[in-house]
Amino acid sequence: MKITLLGTGSPMPDPHRAGPSTLVQAGNQNIVVDCGRGCVMRIVGAGLMPPMVTAVVLTHLHSDHISDLNDIVTTKWIMSPVYTPLVIIGPVGTKRIVDGLLMMLGPDEGYRLDHHRDLREGPGLVLDVREVSPGDSVQLGDVTLEVHRTDHRPVSPTVGYRMTHEGKVAALAGDTIPCPELDVLVRDADVYVQTVLREDLVRTLAAFVPPLEERFTDILDYHSTVQQAGQTAARNGVKKLMLTHYVPTMQPGSEDEWRALAAEHFSGEIILGPDLTSLEV
Numbered sequence: 330m331k332i333t334l335l336g337t338g339s340p341m342p343d344p345h346r347a348g349p350s351t352l353v354q355a356g357n358q359n360i361v362v363d364c365g366r367g368c369v370m371r372i373v374g375a376g377l378m379p380p381m382v383t384a385v386v387l388t389h390l391h392s393d394h395i396s397d398l399n400d401i402v403t404t405k406w407i408m409s410p411v412y413t414p415l416v417i418i419g420p421v422g423t424k425r426i427v428d429g430l431l432m433m434l435g436p437d438e439g440y441r442l443d444h445h446r447d448l449r450e451g452p453g454l455v456l457d458v459r460e461v462s463p464g465d466s467v468q469l470g471d472v473t474l475e476v477h478r479t480d481h482r483p484v485s486p487t488v489g490y491r492m493t494h495e496g497k498v499a500a501l502a503g504d505t506i507p508c509p510e511l512d513v514l515v516r517d518a519d520v521y522v523q524t525v526l527r528e529d530l531v532r533t534l535a536a537f538v539p540p541l542e543e544r545f546t547d548i549l550d551y552h553s554t555v556q557q558a559g560q561t562a563a564r565n566g567v568k569k570l571m572l573t574h575y576v577p578t579m580q581p582g583s584e585d586e587w588r589a590l591a592a593e594h595f596s597g598e599i600i601l602g603p604d605l606t607s608l609e610v
């Protein structure tokens with residue numbers, strides 16, 4: 330199982346970090362978990378072309394986690410010699426998002442069908458959309474996905490995915506604060522991927538921009554801090570902890586400072602870094 334951080338950014342634009350997105354490769358599956366800004370460029374950077382993406386899996390419907398879904402949908406369709414419908418899995422609400430997306434892409438779909446005979450002879454721009462709920466289990470090839478509830482309130486529903494392949498477990502939590510369901514999701518995982526923020530830096534930054542101070546500090550109550558990610562990992566016997574979605578952006582040279590905050594609580598390996606940082610378990 331190979332885990333690659335496609336995008337380690339957040340809603341705040343950063344020229345060097347794509348939006349939240351993580352690639353899980355196992356068996357014959359290339360699963361993209363969330364698809365933030367620029368993730369298609371990073372998919373190519375990771376050595377894949379869009380037709381090789383077998384599924385997109387969404388943890389929740391916040392814009393920074395879905396903003397490049399249209400690009401994956403389009404490029405997979407138009408670049409596939411023989412198109413197989415892209416699987417899109419997400420919490421309740423995903424179908425509404427995809428319906429809106431297909432409406433947005435309608436003119437483009439028409440142009441391409443008019444222009445390309447071979448696309449007209451294919452199945453068209455069809456997608457395999459599956460809404461899931463906590464407790465569900467989904468089989469993608471020989472990868473099993475268990476769906477678990479997370480806590481990113483007031484955003485709801487939100488879910489995390491526990492992916493199992495040949496005895497290895499990757500737990501992808503998405504945006505969440507620590508909660509009992511998160512403990513079950515990550516327990517004894519070979520790798521636990523958590524989106525994080527730094528409370529100290531968010532508070533410092535917020536104080537510099539008084540008109541936005543409240544909006545900045547609002548985000549503190551629905552994300553795990555770096556320290557909390559370390560605590561969750563330690564409490565649940567996780568083997569390796571992978572951190573992503575750095576809020577505010579992780580400045581070059583500060584990686585060890587971020588790692589140390591998680592290491593106060595977790596003694597296992599902690600992986601973080603630029604986009605395309607990867608790990609095999």
Ligand SMILES: [Zn+2]
Pocket residue numbers: 389391481484504
């Ligand atoms: Zn979110």
